[in-house]
Structure formats: C-alpha cells, structure tokens
Amino acid sequence: MDIATVTVLVALVIDFVIRVVAVIVVPRNRRPTSGMAWLLAIFFIPYLGVLLFLLIGYRTLPKKRLAMQAEINKFILDSTQGMERVRLDEPWPPWLASVVELNRNLGAMPLIGDNTATLLGDYNGTFQAMVDDIDRAERYVHVEFYILSLDATTAPFFDALERAVARGVTVLVLMDHIQSMRKPGYRRTKQRLTAAGVRWELMLPLQPFKGKWQRPDLRNHRKLLIVDGSVGYMGSQNVIDRTYNERSNIRRGLKWKDLMTRLEGPIVAGLDAIFLTDWYSETQELLTRDLVEVTQRRVPDALDCQVVPSGPGFTGENNLRLFLALLYYAQERIIITSPYFVPDESILYAITTATQRGIHVELFVSEIGDQALVYHAQRSYYEQLLRAGVKIYMYKAPYILHAKHFTIDDDVAVIGSSNMDMRSFSLNMEVSLMVRGASFVQELRAVEDGYRADSRELTLDEWMKQPLRSTILDNLARLTSAVQ
Template identity: 70%
Template sequence: VLLDHWANRGKPFYKKTLQRLDRMGAAWHLMLPVQPLKGKWQRPDLRNHRKLLVVDGEVAFVGSQNVTDSTYNLKKNIKRGLHWVDLMARVEGPVVSSIDVVFLSDWYSETGEILTDQVDLASVASSDGNLDCQIVPSGPGFEYQNNLKLFMGLLFAAREKIIIVSPYFVPEESLLLSLVTACQRGIHVELFVSEEGDQAMVYHAQRSYYEALLRAGVTIWMYKRPFILHSKSLTIDDEVAVIGSSNMDMRSFGLNMEISMMVRGEEFVADMRRVEAEYRSLSRELTLEEWLKQPLRSTVLDNLARLTSALQ
C-alpha cells in the first residue's frame, strides 16, 4: 500500500488505518513524506494523486476514487451534507501490467526496493478484448507534462464532440484556447463541474473561466449540491475516452503525480456516454444570461483567486 503523506496527515482514522495495516501484516509506505525530524523531507506542495489498485497482476482499477467514505469522514462535509461522486474503471488484459509498472515505480522511488517479480508480463501479453488502452503517467519527475499533452492532442483531433468532467477546472491558457477554437470549428463542447465547491480558492479560480467558455459556446453543466462531482474524464467523438486521477488544472499538470488511461473503442465510449447522461440528469445548465447577473464582488473574488491558481 502506498499513500500520500501530506494529503492524509491529520485525516480522520489516518493513524488507525496504519495500525490496522500493521496488524494484518500489510506492507505500506508513505509517498513524498514531510517528516524532517525523521530525516525525510519532500516538497509539501507535491502530491501523489494517483488512485489505482492491482489485484494478482490480472485485474486493475483506475479512476478518481480515494479509499475513504463519500464524506471523507470530515465534520465540515457531514455538516454541509456533502458527498463525493466518483468514477472507476475495472480493466483486464495487457493494460494491467502497465498500471502495475506505475505502482512498482512509485514503490521503488520511496523504498529503493525492486519488485519486478511481481509483474508477469507473459500472463497479460494478449487479450480477447476489443479495446486499445494506453496508460499515461505524469508528474514532476517527467520532462514534459504528459497529461496536458494527452488532453491537448485529443482536443485538437476532435471532429464532432468533446465532453469534459473535471471537478477542478483551472486550465492553463493553451488548454483554454483549444476549447474556444474547438467551438469555433463547430464542435459541440460540454463541461461538467460541481455547483458546490469544497476548496474555496480553486472553486473561485474555476469560476473566473466560465464567462469566456460560455461566450465561446461551451455548455456548462453544474452538478447539483449537496454532491461534489469528483470524477475525471474526457470523451472525444464516439471513439476515444480518458479516465483517471488527473483534473484539468495547473496543479495536476505541474505538481501532482497522476495516472490517466486512454481507451479507444466505441463500446467503452458508449458506456461513458451513459455515465455522462446520468450526470446530465443530475445537473443544471449554466447560461450566459444567468452568469452575467453575478454580483461584482463575486467577479472580483473569482479573478483574484485566478491570479493565485498556479499555487493552489
């Protein structure tokens, strides 16, 4: 088990969970520990944000789900009645080894221990499935922003439809431009975000982009409170989908270690369309007319938050 130290410290049941792992004999390590008194010091702004599970090297899960209650067991969330809504994909076949390698690389980076015997490449060398999958890890250790490059390439390749689900949508300028130009090319673009915010600065920074998106022709769906739409996905036309841990924000592009799975195949995209339809039924559409009625103080706060978006 690998878990991010800074993101989990002080959380409800954190210490009890580690004690339970010890009692059951599980091997666990903290990722990016910030423990100067123990001689362990990593930058506290970095995160291992990946969410993955590999079982026997044969089955894997990737997506947005953390291993916690839908309220994160936080009193402030319970008081507000907030519940997180997530999306995971269960996969078999050759792609499992790629997901396994991401975990093993993270394990090695923290422990120096090589677990190559844990991956049996021969057992997953072939599959009867009809989907093409590619795992795209990203993070500060890579020379380029792999997740941003993946998203940009797919957005520019779109011909008919782009649907984005991102709870924290704080794009850098090239990504924003790609969506605006997609609308200008006549492509239908939809963005799903949450009506309710759980992180004030990110929530307001995200709102600062709504007017430009609405004027360009993007349809914005607000997932109704008291639920936080935490899923992260992208679908292009009826051909390609991406699901994983990466938000479309500057933190995910530059500071977080993320994992994304790109899938090519109409069957998978059709499943994603059903998920998107469910999200749509539980959301309300934000119109430009409604947005322009926002009070000036909200606009000022949104724009101030945007100035600090690279640090959030």
C-alpha cells in the first residue's frame, strides 16, 4: 500500500477509536442532554470535538481546590452550630424545615434569624450606599465581585476603599480574573487598588506559567461586600458602569438594571464566610477571626435568612437543588426574574408541573439580549413555557434586566448572583440567599410590580409569528448550551 492509503486507514482507525471511547467516557456522570450534545460534537467534528472536550469537558476544579473547599465547609459546619435562633412566633410553611435541612447539608450554612434587609434597585444609588458604609468601616472591608472595574461611575467606590486603608482599616478585594480582564481599564483597575494600599487577588486565575490553571470557563460569579461583619451586600450588580463600558453596548444604548440587598444582622457572618472561603482558595490564608462573632439582638419584623453557596467546588448543584425544592413546594404562585434563563430539564419540568398544579407562574426576562448565544438559547424555551401557561414578561429595551431573584407564595424569596441557567448550576461559583419573611417578600413583590409596569407580556400568538430563521438560530443555540 502506498503512503496515501496507509494515511487514510490510520485516520479511519483513529476516528473509529475516538467514537468508541467517546461513547464510554462522555456520558459518565453527566446529564443525558449534556452527554448527547458532546457526543454529537465529537461525532460530527471528531478532532475539534475531542480537543474542546479535553479543554472544557470536565467541570470540576483541581483536586487541591476541592480539598480546600471540603476543609472550609467542615469548619463552617462545626463553627455555626447553635447560630440558628430563627423566629417561631409565626408558623412556618410545613415544607420549609426540609428545605433548610437540604441547604445545610449541601452548603454547610444554617438558617439564621434576627436579620434586616433593604432592597436597592437604583444602580448609582447602590454604589453610593456601599460607599457610605465603607466610609463607616472601623476594622475591615471585604470586597468580592465577578467584575471589578475602575471607571467614572465606580471611582467613588475605589476612593472609599483608599480612605478606609488610610484610616487603618484592612481592605481585601477579590475579582474574577477572566471577566475583569475582559473589561476596559483592567490594568488601570489593578494599579488603582495597589496604589490605594488594598490587598487584592484574582479569582480562578488562568496563569499557567505561575502554576494556576483549571477549566478556563469556570468562573466566580459572586457579588459580595462585607463591612466590619455588621453590614453586607449581595445580589446581581457588578462594580462597573451600567453600560459595562463596551462599545457595542454604548452604541445600542444598553443599560443594566440590577437588584442588590443590604443586610444587617448575624447573617452577615454567613456572607463573610463565603468571602473567607474564596480568599482561602486563592491565597491559602485562612481568615476566621469574625466568622462566628454573632451578637444577640432582637429587631421588629426580623427575617430568617440562609446563605447557599454553590459551584463546582461542591459535590452537588446546590442552587439547582434549592430552586427545584422551592418550585415543587409552591402552593399559590411563583415569580421568577432571570436575565439568562436557560433551564435544564429538571427546572423546565418543575415550572411546567407547577402550572399544571394550578400555580400562577410568571417569568421576567429582557426584551433584548447582550449575549447572542444565550439570548437565542433562552428564546428556544418560550413556546413550551407559554403553552404550559407561564406568563412571560419582557423588560423593555434598552435595559438589560440583570436582577436574579424569585418568590414562592407569600413566604419565601431567593435573591443572589445565580441565573436560572445551566452555567450557573454547573460552572459558576454563585451565592444565593433564601429569606423567610412576609415583609421581604412584599418588598420584592413591589419590585416585581415595577418590572411588570415596564414590561410587555409575550403571548403565544405573537411568538408563533417568529420567522423561521429565528427559530433555527434559537434551536442551534439551545443545542450548544447543553455542551458542559
């Protein structure tokens, strides 16, 4: 045989081996939809498909980081015994205790009472509130954001950090490496932090020459600010101008609409525990001084809160399990706000089952998208949701409704950094806060009413008039969303 024939035979053998090995390896411990998407990629584009699978096919963190996560989880579990002190003066929903136990087993955090919370939906006003609290700091400020960027909007935030350092306050900052690096002014941001005397670290850095490497699309998506262990912020807003300083966003007039919550009470120690976990993961420095410093206090209309961390550092998909439990326990209504709604089968079944049980379900999404692939993948679910009876409200352009929260009946709400999509369930490090308290749910209801007033309802008749090209794009994007 000549060389050409041998080459073809070798290529065919390699191709056959790749397909056989893929059938054995790819579906193992993976969702059927995800496994099928990977197999299709490998079968249609075998060499490129294998390369991509080796690069991003495994969602776990390096063994060292997983061991550190297990260590800090045990510490949190041991050191938070007896912190619960939840309110028993009002009857709990009969199902709530089991959800609290689920969260405790998955994320190690207890349900803690005696808290107060304020919702902040004004973008610049939220920065001003954070600046005011940083200016009152006496001991420490812990900052952790997916995106941290110095610009004209966020400059007062950086100035406040510098003033805190000048007063002798310890200021520690964490920012996601890839996402912060992708924004304009990344080098300027780092230089500003260093000049201010702030200790800062990159989260999940991709620096192979420094021995720092993991699956490149695993990201830390959390947004946290803790001041002296007494005040905490968490939610959806990053530290960046609401246009995200992207030329395409500015050209289209896009502006982000976010929601943060300002917390006081013992639950702030739970938020700080998340920061301490991530600081330890990046620096191997375990800061535990204020983790269990919880002051007894009684406040009117106090809230019971539970922090639920999630991400590839945990063995279970903590946020997915929490969301599923609440969706199935709902008795009257479910209202979901998620900018990137790309559910897996379990979430989709839970939502459509809820409507079939007679539950009123609403979904708030943006009318336009900032990420084409996610936007089209999300749209691919609209027909099924509408046919099931879900009311879909589209927040009007040019705003991107970036808030992430949902309410269950009049009893429980969840707010945090987690989208209701497969990336947030499997690939991102997220933090959610489950809140039990009628006053907080009512406050979120008012926020939802505001969304509804600024949205238009999508009807099935309107949706069925979508052009064929849009349907094709939506379906293709849906297939790629399962490749995890």
